Amino acid sequence: MNTGARPRLAVTLGDPRGIGPEIVERARHDQRVSGVADLVVVGPRGTGTAVHESIGEWTAGETEAEAGRLAGLAVDRAIALAQRHEVDGVVTAPLDKHALLSGGYDFPGHTELLAARTGRRVAMMLAATRAGAGAVNPLRVVLATTHLPLRDVPRFLTADAITSAAEVTRNGLREWFGVAEPRIALCALNPHAGDHGRFGSEDDDLLAPAARAAGIAGPFPADTVFVRAMRGAFDAVIAPYHDVGMTAIKVAAFGSAVNVTLGLPFPRTSPDHGTALDIAGKGMADAGSMIEALILCAQITARLRQHQ
Numbered sequence: 001m002n003t004g005a006r007p008r009l010a011v012t013l014g015d016p017r018g019i020g021p022e023i024v025e026r027a028r029h030d031q032r033v034s035g036v037a038d039l040v041v042v043g044p045r046g047t048g049t050a051v052h053e054s055i056g057e058w059t060a061g062e063t064e065a066e067a068g069r070l071a072g073l074a075v076d077r078a079i080a081l082a083q084r085h086e087v088d089g090v091v092t093a094p095l096d097k098h099a100l101l102s103g104g105y106d107f108p109g110h111t112e113l114l115a116a117r118t119g120r121r122v123a124m125m126l127a128a129t130r131a132g133a134g135a136v137n138p139l140r141v142v143l144a145t146t147h148l149p150l151r152d153v154p155r156f157l158t159a160d161a162i163t164s165a166a167e168v169t170r171n172g173l174r175e176w177f178g179v180a181e182p183r184i185a186l187c188a189l190n191p192h193a194g195d196h197g198r199f200g201s202e203d204d205d206l207l208a209p210a211a212r213a214a215g216i217a218g219p220f221p222a223d224t225v226f227v228r229a230m231r232g233a234f235d236a237v238i239a240p241y242h243d244v245g246m247t248a249i250k251v252a253a254f255g256s257a258v259n260v261t262l263g264l265p266f267p268r269t270s271p272d273h274g275t276a277l278d279i280a281g282k283g284m285a286d287a288g289s290m291i292e293a294l295i296l297c298a299q300i301t302a303r304l305r306q307h308q
Contacts, residue, residue, distance in 0.1 A: 006038050007301035009294065010078035010087040013043030013051070015071045016058040018275030019285035020093030021047035026287035027294055037298040040087055043074045053077055064096070068103025071095040075110065079117050082266040088301040089267035091293050094275045097147070108147035114261050114268060122263035123168040125236070126246065126272060128253035129292045136232035139252045140177075141245040142169045142262070144238050153189075153241040154202065159210040162186065165238050166214035172262035173235055175307075176300045185234040186211045186218030187225050187244060207240070226252070255286060258293045260300075267300040269293040 011028075014020025024041060025048070027033050041051045044058035055073040058066075072095075081087045092110055100107065107113040115122045124146050128138035144165045145156045166184055173182040186207060190200035197204060207219040216238070218225065226248040229237050239245025249257050250272065257272040271289035279285060 006036065007088040007298045008038045008040060008086075009297055009301075010040045010042050010053070010081045010090045011294070012071070012074040012078050012090070012092045013041065013047055013049060014074075014093030015067050015096045015099055015275045015277075016044055016047045016062075017064075017067050017099075017280060018094055018096065018277050019280045020095075020275065021049040022280070022283075022285050023271070023287040023290040024093055025049045026285075027290045030287070030291050033291055033294045033298075036295060037301075039294070040081065042078045042081070044070045053081070063102075064099045065102035065104075068096060068099030068101065068105065070103070072100055072103055072105035072113070075113055076117065079114065082268075083118075087266075089269070089297040091290075091297050092268065092270040093290065094271060094273060096275050096277070110259075110268075110270060111146055111261055114264060118264055120263050120265065121164055121168060122261050123165045123172070125169070125172065125260040125262050126249040126257050127260055127296070128249065128257050129296060130253075130256065132230065132252050135230035135252075137230055137235070139226060139230050139249055140173075140236040141226070141249045142236055142238045143242055143245050145241050147242060150241065150243075157189065157202075157206070157240050159206060159213065162207065162210040162238065162240075163214040166211075166216050168263040169236050169238065172260070176260070176262070176267065176303065177235075178303055179235050182236065183234045184214075184216040185220055185225050185229065185237045186214075186216055187222050187237055187239045188219035189240045191221070193219050193221050222248075255288050256292050257289065258296045260296070267297050267304070269297040269300075 042053040046058040127140045173179040194203035259270040261268040
């Protein structure tokens, strides 16, 4: 186990065709990061960013499948380092989901891959690192369902999915964020929370009983619940499907929010954006969210150490 004074974090480069290597390179030299953590960069050689744990060689112009394979290998290596307690946490640069599949990793994204490798029930949280203008609290949004077509959401949005997300969120807020008594709200599925069945019965028949069973508030309409959370009413909001939650957090804090996988045996964070293949290598990438992800992972690690 790493017993040094500063957290040791494994940082993956993500898809080598994207902006991952360059935002990692910028973040590793940022004083806010170097002052709080030691980084172990994991990925292929040949991206222009020095690596400490190499998983192969990248050559510009290689196939999408090779990019996905190398990105997946880097995540696997980072997980192994964390499971062996050689690092305290994992921070991942963005990968391309189609490339990941082409490279032999049949997972919709990082969250599902991490859950499968660790055997843990996890929840995907997007967390603002600071309160925005006019807000009291930084917004935290947890997804009850993640990467699904919208037509499949009603099938996967079960009472168990909601209660599981609530349990993982409650534990994560207590252990990783230091919130002693978490106040969690459930966002409704339908407009106006169904308006007593006029716009759908799921909120009355499924979401409300699940919220009561989980000991959380709601469901509340999506057009107000996130505002209430930012004004201090809730510490986190559970969203029923991907885009309603992701849209709220990205409007509130794009570029400074952090993706956190709750429920893992080690902290894992990532930036709140994708690979940005269209601007990779052009010097346009903003490393701000990667910097925030590294700092937050270091802060969570420090908090966990205090309670060991």
